[in-house]
Amino acid sequence: MNTLFQVKLQLVSQINFVIIKITMYKTKKILRDKIADRLKAEWPVTTDEIDLVSTPDEKLGDLALSLAFPLARKLKTNPRVIATRAAELLAGLEGVEKIEVAGGGYINIFLDRQNFFDQKFRNLNKSGLEPEEKKIIVEHTNINPNKAAHIGHLRNACLGDTLARCLVYKGEQVEVQNYIDDTGVQVVDVVFGLIELEKKTLTELGKMADKFDYYCWDLYTRVSRYLADHESAGSRKAEILKKIEHGESPEADYARLVSRRILQAHLATMNRLNITYDVLPCESSILKLKFWDKAFTRLKETGAIYYLSEGESAGCWVMKLEGEEEKEKIIVRSDGTVTYVGKDIAYQLWKFGLLGQDFYYEPFATDGSRTIWISSGEPTGYDVHFGGGSQVYNVIDVRQSYLQKVVVQGLKSLGYDQEAAKSIHFSYEMVALSATSLADIKVDLSDKDKKRSFLEVSGRKGIGVKADDLIDRLEEKALAEVAKRNPELDESAKKQISRQIAGAAVRYFMLKYARNSLVVFDFDEALNFEGETGPYLQYTAVRLRSIFRKFEEKTGLSSQELLARIARSNFNLSKLGSEESRDFWELVIYASYVDEEVLRAIATLEFAGLAKFTFNLCQKINGYYHHYTVLAEKNEELKTFRLKTIYFAHEILNQALGLLGIQVPGKM
RNA sequence: GCGCCUGUAGCUCAGUAGGAUAGAGCAGCUGCCUUCUAAGCAGCGGGCCGGGGGUUCGAAUCCCUCCAGGCGCGCCA
Numbered sequence: 001m002n003t004l005f006q007v008k009l010q011l012v013s014q015i016n017f018v019i020i021k022i023t024m025y026k027t028k029k030i031l032r033d034k035i036a037d038r039l040k041a042e043w044p045v046t047t048d049e050i051d052l053v054s055t056p057d058e059k060l061g062d063l064a065l066s067l068a069f070p071l072a073r074k075l076k077t078n079p080r081v082i083a084t085r086a087a088e089l090l091a092g093l094e095g096v097e098k099i100e101v102a103g104g105g106y107i108n109i110f111l112d113r114q115n116f117f118d119q120k121f122r123n124l125n126k127s128g129l130e131p132e133e134k135k136i137i138v139e140h141t142n143i144n145p146n147k148a149a150h151i152g153h154l155r156n157a158c159l160g161d162t163l164a165r166c167l168v169y170k171g172e173q174v175e176v177q178n179y180i181d182d183t184g185v186q187v188v189d190v191v192f193g194l195i196e197l198e199k200k201t202l203t204e205l206g207k208m209a210d211k212f213d214y215y216c217w218d219l220y221t222r223v224s225r226y227l228a229d230h231e232s233a234g235s236r237k238a239e240i241l242k243k244i245e246h247g248e249s250p251e252a253d254y255a256r257l258v259s260r261r262i263l264q265a266h267l268a269t270m271n272r273l274n275i276t277y278d279v280l281p282c283e284s285s286i287l288k289l290k291f292w293d294k295a296f297t298r299l300k301e302t303g304a305i306y307y308l309s310e311g312e313s314a315g316c317w318v319m320k321l322e323g324e325e326e327k328e329k330i331i332v333r334s335d336g337t338v339t340y341v342g343k344d345i346a347y348q349l350w351k352f353g354l355l356g357q358d359f360y361y362e363p364f365a366t367d368g369s370r371t372i373w374i375s376s377g378e379p380t381g382y383d384v385h386f387g388g389g390s391q392v393y394n395v396i397d398v399r400q401s402y403l404q405k406v407v408v409q410g411l412k413s414l415g416y417d418q419e420a421a422k423s424i425h426f427s428y429e430m431v432a433l434s435a436t437s438l439a440d441i442k443v444d445l446s447d448k449d450k451k452r453s454f455l456e457v458s459g460r461k462g463i464g465v466k467a468d469d470l471i472d473r474l475e476e477k478a479l480a481e482v483a484k485r486n487p488e489l490d491e492s493a494k495k496q497i498s499r500q501i502a503g504a505a506v507r508y509f510m511l512k513y514a515r516n517s518l519v520v521f522d523f524d525e526a527l528n529f530e531g532e533t534g535p536y537l538q539y540t541a542v543r544l545r546s547i548f549r550k551f552e553e554k555t556g557l558s559s560q561e562l563l564a565r566i567a568r569s570n571f572n573l574s575k576l577g578s579e580e581s582r583d584f585w586e587l588v589i590y591a592s593y594v595d596e597e598v599l600r601a602i603a604t605l606e607f608a609g610l611a612k613f614t615f616n617l618c619q620k621i622n623g624y625y626h627h628y629t630v631l632a633e634k635n636e637e638l639k640t641f642r643l644k645t646i647y648f649a650h651e652i653l654n655q656a657l658g659l660l661g662i663q664v665p666g667k668m
Numbered sequence: 669g670c671g672c673c674u675g676u677a678g679c680u681c682a683g684u685a686g687g688a689u690a691g692a693g694c695a696g697c698u699g700c701c702u703u704c705u706a707a708g709c710a711g712c713g714g715g716c717c718g719g720g721g722g723u724u725c726g727a728a729u730c731c732c733u734c735c736a737g738g739c740g741c742g743c744c745a
Binding site for chain 1: 671672673674680681682683685687688689692693694703704705707708709710724725726738739740741742743744745
């Protein structure tokens with residue numbers, strides 16, 4: 001009972017913390033302070049209790065206070081009376097046009113539009129957000145380097161990459177890691193297949209043509225089936241595993257060749273989606289540098305794990321789990337080898353800089369001007385360091401929740417409570433395949449699997465849509481559209497645009513679902529370019545940009561001169577008709593919520609909201625675009641004002657698209 | 669058995685730190701291209717928010733319970 005109560009208290013304090021963070025959004029924060037200041041003379045209210053929410057309708061104002069309701073309850077009076085009095089107290093607030101009482105006791109605030117727009121326009125490039133961490137590590141992708149990437153991996157990478165982008169936008173220092181399990185059983189399976197089934201020599205392997213990842217995809221499923229059918233082969237596989245872990249030739253050479261080549265393929269796939277990394281820590285380096293030994297010593301010394309001499313788990317080192325009194329998690333097996341979780345605890349310690357040891361690094365690839373570093377178990381001569389974050393996000397699907405909990409427990413048991421609290425499992429649901437998608441990829445299914453309406457992606461069974469296949473199909477479709485609409489463009493320009501469109505389609509598709517929602521992948525849906533899709537967002541931006549381009553062509557002004565002209569302009573909003581005034585305001589106020597959306601996305605790790613926000617913004621922009629012509633407007637003053645309005649919207653849209661990792665083509 | 673998640677329009681999903689009339693997209697139907705790109709816009713139809721209780725001025729949102737589904741709970745990784 002007592003602990004339950006404590007847990008509740010803890011939750012409440014966490015929630016308060018989040019509330020404060022989210023409403024950091026400048027205008028609201030300033031307003032909340034001022035409101036609290038005015039009201040506290042009459043009632044006992046603090047800034048934290050001032051909850052400013054959006055109104056359901058533009059006619060009701062821009063922001064609403066609902067504090068009259070709880071206050072009325074406390075004071076046992078009518079909320080309407082309180083609201084009326086509050087409205088009096090708040091009269092003449094700076095930045096506020098007027099205040100009205102509505103409904104049962106809502107206090108509705110109408111912002112001073114002229115003032116608001118001027119201010120927001122001037123601060124277009126300042127987010128108004130502040131970093132809170134020393135260094136944040138985002139670990140994502142983490143694909144076993146033994147086969148082609150599939151759409152399940154894409155979801156992981158898109159979520160992780162978007163999180164990193166949002167954190168950077170907030171001003172945080174972010175390090176993106178992609179962990180490579182280059183000595184694990186999945187790689188072992190493929191090495192087994194190459195040696196025992198395919199009888200490939202290392203030289204033959206090196207000469208193998210393109211699509212090595214596709215080749216391994218098929219080989220991996222073949223090996224899985226072979227091993228299931230030939231139990232006796234298990235000992236050979238175990239032997240290979242051991243040799244790879246100890247770096248013995250030639251098995252370890254096979255493993256290295258396979259994992260590096262597949263890793264190259266994965267990076268190339270992710271690059272198509274604008275996703276990149278800072279560092280690739282490898283399991284082989286962890287083994288070579290004996291990270292586990294260090295962690296093991298510490299875990300033993302602190303009593304975080306202990307030895308069992310009798311019972312079911314006799315001979316094992318185990319860890320107690322909070323809240324599961326009679327259950328123990330085995331960390332070291334009775335044969336002395338460490339389990340997956342054990343290694344993960346050591347690795348997590350490294351991420352926080354708590355291991356007292358770092359990898360060596362060397363360049364693995366370059367991505368534009370950015371070097372992607374890979375870990376090494378031996379000195380390389382490069383003086384670079386990674387890890388040592390103050391906060392760590394592990395992007396891993398929901399099935400790993402239990403193990404992630406154990407890892408956090410490991411940190412806690414070692415006394416690292418703060419790090420445990422900042423060790424965040426960013427979990428999300430899996431990607432499955434719809435019945436039609438299953439029919440699309442030719443794959444043998446068991447009778448049991450055939451009966452289900454959808455199937456979980458499985459590399460082992462070969463059930464999955466390969467990432468490159470999906471992107472290829474999207475590019476192909478985009479290219480056909482681009483060629484139809486812009487026949488004057490040369491081939492390379494058309495291809496470039498198609499790549500950008502395909503990338504946007506994938507990224508939006510992966511982000512539009514809430515993370516707890518199981519995505520049942522369907523080709524028809526993923527290949528759609530209309531409605532709530534990435535290409536729709538791009539199209540919106542392209543059309544706006546086209547207005548600026550045409551304006552510049554007509555007037556001969558440069559982009560800077562154009563910006564200077566509209567920044568200088570000072571249009572009096574009262575000159576607008578009521579309809580245009582409303583449409584202008586709806587667009588501007590909605591767009592200005594971008595900061596709050598980013599903070600919300602980070603706090604809840606829910607990027608579907610940010611995706612939705614961007615989509616809704618585009619809907620508003622398209623509505624405006626359709627209704628108000630800019631370039632043909634005869635009234636020069638009004639024309640400049642409209643240019644300013646869409647410039648504002650366009651800038652914010654670009655910011656949002658950047659966060660979603662969506663590029664804007666020059667033409668579509 | 670225990671734990672986590674999910675159930676909202678014909679379909680796919682938003683909305684869940686309680687707030688005013690439950691929203692999009694797709695699919696269907698009606699209009700709009702001598703006009704800044706129709707990958708667009710405007711409009712129509714479509715809902716016991718899984719069922720039942722409770723808390724509250726107010727519940728899709730919080731609590732209890734039941735029903736249905738998914739996923740975890742290895743000396744696998």
